[in-house]
Amino acid sequence: RTRHYKWQVNYLFWSPDCVESVLVAINGGFPGPTIRAEAGDTIVVELENKLPTEGVVIHWHGIRQRGTPWADGTASVTQCAINPDETYVYKFLADKPGTYFYHGHYGMQRSAGLYGLLIVDVAKGEKEPFSYDGEFDIILSDWWHKNIYEQMTGLYSKPFRWIGEPQSLLIAGRGQYNCSLVSAEAGGINANCNKTNQQCAPFVLSVESGKTYRLRIASATALSSLNFIIEGHKLLLVEAGGNYIEPLEVENVDIYSGQTYSFLVKADQDPSKNYWVAVNVRGRRPNTPPGLAIFNYIPTRPTSRPSTAPPASPAWNDFAYSKAFANKIVARDGFGPRVPLKSDRAIVLLNxxxxxxxxxxxxxxxxxxxLPATPYMASLKYKLSNAFDHRAAPETYSPNSYDIMRPPSNPNAATGNSIYSLDFNATVDLVLQNANILMPNSSDIHPWHLHGHDFWVLAYGNGAFNPSEDFRKFNLRNPALQNTVVLFPYGWTAIRFVADNAGAWAFHCHIEPHLHMGMGVVFAEGIEKLGKFPISGLGCGETKRWLP
Ligand SMILES: O=C1O[C@H]([C@@H](O)CO)C(O)=C1O
Incomplete structure (x- = not known):
C-alpha cells in the first residue's frame, strides 16, 4: 500500500509555550502531521517549499532508506535544499515497524519547529510481542524565544554567543511559559503571552482505569537531554528506536535528542484524580521548568490540574543513574539480526x-x-573531483596521548569536508571518545545519530578507550540495535554496523547547534551500485548545470 501525503512548508505564527513566535511549520499546524503506516507500505511525501526566502529538506529519522538514499533528506549529503516554490517528492519504504519521527535537516529548521512523528505499525496479520488497549504518541522538544536566525548568527559570531538553555520544554508541542517573565526578557521577542491560548493547553492523555496503554515518545530536542516520568505510574519499556528491547520496568526514562521509545503503562492508580506527566532536563545544569501534560482518568475532568507537585526526575548531574539506565537497554531475545562477532575496521572519533x-x-x-555546496552523494556518483576534499578523513586522533580529562593543550582545529569510504558490506566499529571542552572541568553530552543504518550498541565506558583492553567490554550477546546513542561526559561509546546500504550517510551529534558548529562526519559505501538520482534534488553546487 502507498501512503500519500501532500505537504506545504510555511512560516506560521504559533504559541507553543503561550508566547507567540514564528515557526517553520507544515500545512499550517504544529507539530507536523503524524505519518502512520504499516510495515511494507511505501510512503510518498510531496513536499512543497512555501518558505519565501529559504530552502528546506526533511529527514526521516530512523528510516534506513534501503535502496532510496536520495530520500534521506539531508542537505549537502543526499540532496540539495529544495528552493522556494519548488517541490521534492520523498518516496521510501516503511520497512520495519517502530517509532520514528521526521524533521528539517537544513540550517537550524528543526529548532524552528519543523518536526513530527512517523509511526510504523506491524504488517496486517503480524503480532507484536506485547499487547495493549490504547495508544498515545508524543513528540518531545525544547523551545527558545530567540528565533533560529538570531541563534545561528550568535553561534557563528566572534565573540561566540551561545543559545543558552531553552525557555520551555514541550510535550506534543505544548508548554506553559510564565508570562510574568516575558517583560523581563531582553529585547527582540514578541511579548504576546497568553496562557488561555488553546495552542499551549497541556496535552491530555485520557485513560480508563484498569487498561494498559502504549506510549510512544520521540525526542526532537535541539539541545536538551530529557527524563520522562508519569506521577505514580511505572513504565515498561518495550521498544527503542524501532527495535524491540528486553522489557524493562522503570520509574522514568532518559531520552536523548534523536531517540524514541515505546512503553506500556497500566492505569492502576486511584482513578478519582489526575496525574502529572513531566519532562525534565538532564545532563546540563537546568534553567528550564519541567514540561507538563496531564494523565487523566476518565471521567475526571481532563483539564483539571493535579493538586500535587510534578514528580521529580533524578538529579540533572546523576550520571551514574543515566549510565545504569543506558546499560539496561538490550535487544529482546529472539528479535532482530544478530551482531557480527568481528569487525573489519575500527574508527575512533574524538569529540x-x-x-x-x-x-x-x-x-x-x-x-x-x-558541508560542501554539492551533495556528497552526487559528487561521488558523478566523480566530481573538486566538490569536496577526497583525502581520507582521519581514522583516529593524534597524538594518541591526548588527555581527554583536560582542555585541549592546542585548542585550534581545522575545518574540513573529507569522508570515510567504507567497503560495501564491511562490518565497522565506531568508538566515540568524549573529552573535556575548552572550559576546565567540563565535558558535554552528545547523542550521536547514524543515517541509513541501525547499529548495535556494544558498550559505554569511562575515560579514554583503551584499544588493547576495552574491546573485552563489548556486549556481543544481546546488544540493542539503535540509530541514536548517547556519549557521556568524559566517556566513550562503542557501536558496530554493517555498511550494506549504498549511499552517503551523515553521522553526527543530534544537538542542533553542535551539528552546525561542525560536529559530524560522513560515510559512503556502495556508490557504484546506485541508480539514477531524482534530478530535482540536484539543483545546487556543481550539479545544477545539468538541470534541463
Ligand atoms: O557548544 C556549546 O557551547 C557552549 C559553551 O561550551 C561555550 O559557550 C555550550 O554550553 C555548548 O554546549
Missing part, C-alpha cells in the same frame, strides 16, 4: 570543542565539518 580563527567549533579528530 572536542575547539577554536578555529577564534570562532568556537566542535571537531572530530581535529576536523570540524563544513
Amino acid at each position: 572536542t570543542q575547539n577554536y578555529i580563527d577564534g570562532y568556537i567549533k566542535w571537531a572530530i579528530n581535529n576536523v570540524s565539518l563544513v
Whole structure:
C-alpha cells in the first residue's frame, strides 16, 4: 500500500509555550502531521517549499532508506535544499515497524519547529510481542524565544554567543511559559503571552482505569537531554528506536535528542484524580521548568490540574543513574539480526570543542565539518573531483596521548569536508571518545545519530578507550540495535554496523547547534551500485548545470 501525503512548508505564527513566535511549520499546524503506516507500505511525501526566502529538506529519522538514499533528506549529503516554490517528492519504504519521527535537516529548521512523528505499525496479520488497549504518541522538544536566525548568527559570531538553555520544554508541542517573565526578557521577542491560548493547553492523555496503554515518545530536542516520568505510574519499556528491547520496568526514562521509545503503562492508580506527566532536563545544569501534560482518568475532568507537585526526575548531574539506565537497554531475545562477532575496521572519533580563527567549533579528530555546496552523494556518483576534499578523513586522533580529562593543550582545529569510504558490506566499529571542552572541568553530552543504518550498541565506558583492553567490554550477546546513542561526559561509546546500504550517510551529534558548529562526519559505501538520482534534488553546487 502507498501512503500519500501532500505537504506545504510555511512560516506560521504559533504559541507553543503561550508566547507567540514564528515557526517553520507544515500545512499550517504544529507539530507536523503524524505519518502512520504499516510495515511494507511505501510512503510518498510531496513536499512543497512555501518558505519565501529559504530552502528546506526533511529527514526521516530512523528510516534506513534501503535502496532510496536520495530520500534521506539531508542537505549537502543526499540532496540539495529544495528552493522556494519548488517541490521534492520523498518516496521510501516503511520497512520495519517502530517509532520514528521526521524533521528539517537544513540550517537550524528543526529548532524552528519543523518536526513530527512517523509511526510504523506491524504488517496486517503480524503480532507484536506485547499487547495493549490504547495508544498515545508524543513528540518531545525544547523551545527558545530567540528565533533560529538570531541563534545561528550568535553561534557563528566572534565573540561566540551561545543559545543558552531553552525557555520551555514541550510535550506534543505544548508548554506553559510564565508570562510574568516575558517583560523581563531582553529585547527582540514578541511579548504576546497568553496562557488561555488553546495552542499551549497541556496535552491530555485520557485513560480508563484498569487498561494498559502504549506510549510512544520521540525526542526532537535541539539541545536538551530529557527524563520522562508519569506521577505514580511505572513504565515498561518495550521498544527503542524501532527495535524491540528486553522489557524493562522503570520509574522514568532518559531520552536523548534523536531517540524514541515505546512503553506500556497500566492505569492502576486511584482513578478519582489526575496525574502529572513531566519532562525534565538532564545532563546540563537546568534553567528550564519541567514540561507538563496531564494523565487523566476518565471521567475526571481532563483539564483539571493535579493538586500535587510534578514528580521529580533524578538529579540533572546523576550520571551514574543515566549510565545504569543506558546499560539496561538490550535487544529482546529472539528479535532482530544478530551482531557480527568481528569487525573489519575500527574508527575512533574524538569529540572536542575547539577554536578555529577564534570562532568556537566542535571537531572530530581535529576536523570540524563544513558541508560542501554539492551533495556528497552526487559528487561521488558523478566523480566530481573538486566538490569536496577526497583525502581520507582521519581514522583516529593524534597524538594518541591526548588527555581527554583536560582542555585541549592546542585548542585550534581545522575545518574540513573529507569522508570515510567504507567497503560495501564491511562490518565497522565506531568508538566515540568524549573529552573535556575548552572550559576546565567540563565535558558535554552528545547523542550521536547514524543515517541509513541501525547499529548495535556494544558498550559505554569511562575515560579514554583503551584499544588493547576495552574491546573485552563489548556486549556481543544481546546488544540493542539503535540509530541514536548517547556519549557521556568524559566517556566513550562503542557501536558496530554493517555498511550494506549504498549511499552517503551523515553521522553526527543530534544537538542542533553542535551539528552546525561542525560536529559530524560522513560515510559512503556502495556508490557504484546506485541508480539514477531524482534530478530535482540536484539543483545546487556543481550539479545544477545539468538541470534541463
Ligand atoms: O557548544 C556549546 O557551547 C557552549 C559553551 O561550551 C561555550 O559557550 C555550550 O554550553 C555548548 O554546549
